[in-house]
Amino acid sequence: MDEDRKIIARIINGSVDQYRKLVEKYQQPVYRVILKMTGDAENAKELTQDVFVRAYESLEQYNPEYKFFSWVYRIAINTALAFIKRQKRFVHAEHLPEIAEENFNEHDGERMQIIKQTLQKMPVNYKTVIVLKYYAGCSYADIATITGEEEKKVKSRLFDGRKLLKKQLLEKGLFNNF
């Protein structure tokens, strides 16, 4: 994390090119988070780009007390939620298209597909903590920083989210095939 802060200091002092290092370092997890939140591979790339541009533009507002990736994930989650909100104006949640991730193939199997679809239809408050936990590899504390909630609340939400996910996966007979 110290390395991130050094890079940011150099960027603010005028070495704009240094920002590439941060983008290359975090573009995969940020893309993954946005992809899981939105379920839209093509738009997720555009949104990922927007996240990094937005982060750069407001870099002077970044508080070095926090981890850079926490800050970027917060922007990513907000961007994804805004996108979902916009999409819902046109498509009712019940009629959201099946997840069409570009890297999905037969080897992923039915199980993966069910997980993705179930995750996609989860309420955003649960989906956010699950995505940050599993797809961004964030700790409870990191998730608390990103969502601006207390760690205790994060644990509770993660508990309820996984419970809901487990229930829905059971209903879809996922564990029968395990």
Next chain:
Amino acid sequence: MKKKEKILIQQKIDGVLPPADEKRVDEILKKSGKARAYFEKLARVDKALKNDAEKPLEVDVANRVMKTITKKNHQPSISKIKPIRLYENRFLKYAAVLFFGLLLGATAGWFIFSNPQTGNTGNMAGTIATPPGEHAFSDELTSIKIQQFNTSEYLVALVTIETKKELNCEITDNLHVLMPNDIIPLSTNRFLAQTTNNERTYRYTIIGPTVFQIITENNNGLDIKFIRNSQILAHKKIKRKETNF
């Protein structure tokens, strides 16, 4: 199973179980079939999510991001201007359109009324805008119109007067070129009287509809005054080819 036990099992799966609770969770799992089933199912969900998360994704936005921010870096002020945000609210957009429309209209109005295409009528109260070469005055008792025509040699003016109250008209020629015959009555209601005719000024008293024509070789211009009760209602100077009021 108690909720607290479920939370402990989750913490075990997440690898954040406090060491003090390790033994306790192990005991629960050993004794309770329900707890073991819960643990196994949750572990499967956990594993499935982790497997999904480990799948490599192809994304490379670095070049596009750098291109965008480098471009913006050269024009830092642009990123601070967010014009679209102003119009996010539909009513603000309409208000903005209305505002700019009114502003444009007011500007156009100001321009038109402050720059009439006709000659400036000087101190004439009641002057109205007229086409080029035409001058007019109007109040509740009198309407005066002077239409000016130019030839290469002559200044020609057609003066039309409609007055309900007696009005004096003085035409002054400083060059002494204007002759009495140069002022030609055209209407049947002729001048009431030509009261004065000194060397330079022709004075007429007028009432009712009156039309007369002035034709002169005077290039220096003529002064035409319309006077009622010793007060000048209108004062014009007409000149060949151009007018100067």
